[in-house]
């Protein structure tokens with residue numbers, strides 16, 4: 001099974017991608033975590049993207065695809081994946097789909113977690129990651145509002161999108177996500 005988890009920052013994408021991957025016994029791939037690992041390692045890519053990630057700006061699509069390449073190919077060969085953090089723009093969605101079509105491993109299902117802005121803002125402030133500062137949070141939400149809609153429409157048109165209410169206990173939302181994937 002190959003699933004993409006979408007939603008605004010703070011909607012619980014990584015948490016629910018991890019839980020869904022455990023349920024499906026497939027690999028969880030988090031683009032944000034992979035980018036932060038590169039920054040922590042101070043790799044050439046990490047050094048290049050550090051300021052971008054800290055400011056809540058989008059990293060170049062080429063860098064995102066480069067970071068995903070070996071991971072996605074490996075996970076596809078081992079039975080599937082749940083991906084969170086990408087695609088974030090229509091350009092990324094088109095590039096990712098082209099690339100997965102070449103691997104004959106297209107995205108099968110896309111979960112969009114619906115969480116209102118006021119709720120994601122307060123969750124991120126509580127989480128307190130390095131990029132969870134009020135101005136950076138506001139910017140990340142704006143970036144999602146600007147680019148996220150086109151990604152949702154892209155998958156809606158392809159009839160792969162399922163919307164899930166992301167408000168509530170983690171266990172309740174996880175059950176909704178699993179039910180949505182199983183119904184799909």
Ligand SMILES: Nc1ncnc2c1ncn2[C@@H]1O[C@H](COP(=O)(O)OP(=O)(O)O)[C@@H](O)[C@H]1O
Nearest residue numbers: 009010031032053056057058059064085086088
């Ligand atoms: N697909 C992507 N394209 C470009 N930049 C990305 C992508 N995924 C993550 N990033 C970078 O990593 C940061 C953190 O992403 P993530 O861990 O998914 O958290 P959140 O969804 O809360 O913003 C983003 O603000 C951005 O700088």
